[in-house]
Amino acid sequence: MQAEPRPDETPTRTKGPAPGSAADPADTGHGATAAPAGTAPEGTTAAAAITPEELGLATRNHGLPLEALRYDVTPTGLHYLLIHYDIPAVDPSTWRLEITGRVQRPLSLSLGDLEARPQVSAPVTLECAGNGRARLSPRALSQPWLHEAVGTAEWTGVSLAVLLDEAGADADAAEVVATGLDEGLERGARQHYERGLPLAEARRPDVLVALRCNGQALPPQHGFPARLLVPGWYGMASVKWLARLAVTAEPFTGYQNTVAYRLRQAREEPGAPLTRVAVRALMLPPGIPDFFTRRRFVPAAPCRLFGRAWSGQGPVTAVEISADAGGTWQPAAVDPPPAPHAWQAWHAQWQPEGPGDYELWCRATDASGATQPTEPGWNLGGYAANHVQRVPVTVGPLS
């Protein structure tokens, strides 16, 4: 034993591993270690360097290597992963999905029951609400994404609307609360991962109880045997390892809707819930990389730039690139969306002025008129940070 038991402390309180740096459960919704008082809001850090706890998350959650932007559909194993607790072990032979609450006919469905129902498929781009968080200052202490928390898979499953019709949702139904089998603690609160989704969204025909990913049974890390899939919304809505869908008459007040995944400037604000994905473009970094810095090296010649862009607010209508820190922007060609919620390819030709160091930027605009900001908009949880990507490039002869 490392320390005497302290009977006045319950084990449901989260403790940071480094005495002296740990603090009370924090405000970000996820983080639990605060920066020294006075330098940054509780639950955030003003330090540029990454903390050991953030590294612990970064080594277990997976980002999309940016060269994988080349694939229309992200190969299994390259899609981003954000796993709040542990990937649960699920026995598909005994697993059931319970559809309960304000319904006329509660359902208890086996995997075979779900597989026997009509299946719908679509490529869907999912992005973590925390994508871009690591660029904020001060920075919420949570998974420190730079910009790689995205992926596009082909998802197949049963339309949730079909299941809700089958169960007969009551006239006063307001939300569907999805509960996962994954369990853990956040800010001292023991919980299964659980989210409420407004009924109008749950009834969209493209919202799925997904059983397959890229043509195969869901991998464990993507929610085997079944997950919710809410196209256009940040990934937090697409609850994995589904155990129960409860129809409720009142909005859900659980942790992941009311504490986490809200846009706030300060702890005392109720904040606005995260819903649809903010517009973003990413560039496949051109040329070849340095192993450690990831700086790119390209020859002094016309350079084809390629990437993807997406938004939960409608199609992307424009992508632009800049090689002079946003002083001038050059339009890129943007492909139409291959499906309503799948990322769009874009490309542009860049003519370097000559040898030297550059920083390539790209930004997208969507059908709602929203354009990516140059600097991230700050909020306590570090969400929806859709500022422009910056790709350092050195142009010159390659030895």
Add this chain to the structure above:
Amino acid sequence: MQAEPRPDETPTRTKGPAPGSAADPADTGHGATAAPAGTAPEGTTAAAAITPEELGLATRNHGLPLEALRYDVTPTGLHYLLIHYDIPAVDPSTWRLEITGRVQRPLSLSLGDLEARPQVSAPVTLECAGNGRARLSPRALSQPWLHEAVGTAEWTGVSLAVLLDEAGADADAAEVVATGLDEGLERGARQHYERGLPLAEARRPDVLVALRCNGQALPPQHGFPARLLVPGWYGMASVKWLARLAVTAEPFTGYQNTVAYRLRQAREEPGAPLTRVAVRALMLPPGIPDFFTRRRFVPAAPCRLFGRAWSGQGPVTAVEISADAGGTWQPAAVDPPPAPHAWQAWHAQWQPEGPGDYELWCRATDASGATQPTEPGWNLGGYAANHVQRVPVTVGPLS
């Protein structure tokens, strides 16, 4: 353009992104940004916090979420990934594997040619030579693995010995140099990833040109369409995206054999090459986690501990656990290896003394008599750091 071109600087020099913190290419073999002079050897950092460059690597390379230790064979997408440069795009219809050099009959094989030859399958545990690096102090600046750079897949392919026999390696052949299609810079040196393997190893019947992983074509991130697989050696030997195998009469003097992947205490030493994997046990962390700290919470009751252990030096003969910082050790039950180079399952029953905070340790011993050290053995590159894993656990009633 972000800066005036500096004609006296060639773009083959690696530059750190943060002026003032950047330094000349460093010694670790991989790192390129050095700590302030006097605090740590060049190419390392004495700082506890992770640098932005290390974060950039941690978000693109993937670790094994430790709960995935439960699977005998790691599901695709959960295996560790260390990608030096970019995952290359390979057209399998035009791809060839060239077998050249000191051979009687040079071969140029298509993917179909390789698929038509006899296929061998085995589960093999691969581990990155840098696993554990992030616990060292000072720490080599490279991918900051904690302990999760491991996985076990079922690999299928053609025995390399069969191909060498077919090509007729010359009597004076000493090594097989494997060249990958991936390209980048390290310490300013432009290169394809390339490693020499002594002929005696290359002729082992279990060394494969692997075409399949877990029963399917190699995913892009694991070397599609073909990779070398050298069971028992650290992952650096299992060259991905194979383009060429050149039989040579002299040991290879390229970067990845003579600069990187060597055990050194100081830059001027030639150092010893990394070869076989050092013994290690990992524990599937018990109970449920806190999201941010990953601290575990378990009820005050007997607790079953489970994990995996492996070594490149022979079977694991013992695993022990400790709940008192190595003061006392309790033996675990260890399963025999399912295959010569696949990890072994182990389990033990832990009886907590009562509520409170603990740190669970585990350590393995292999048939060579090697046992994991309590503290990592330091070397400049941060390799083979096979110190015991420490799992912080809080025992008590779960609310």
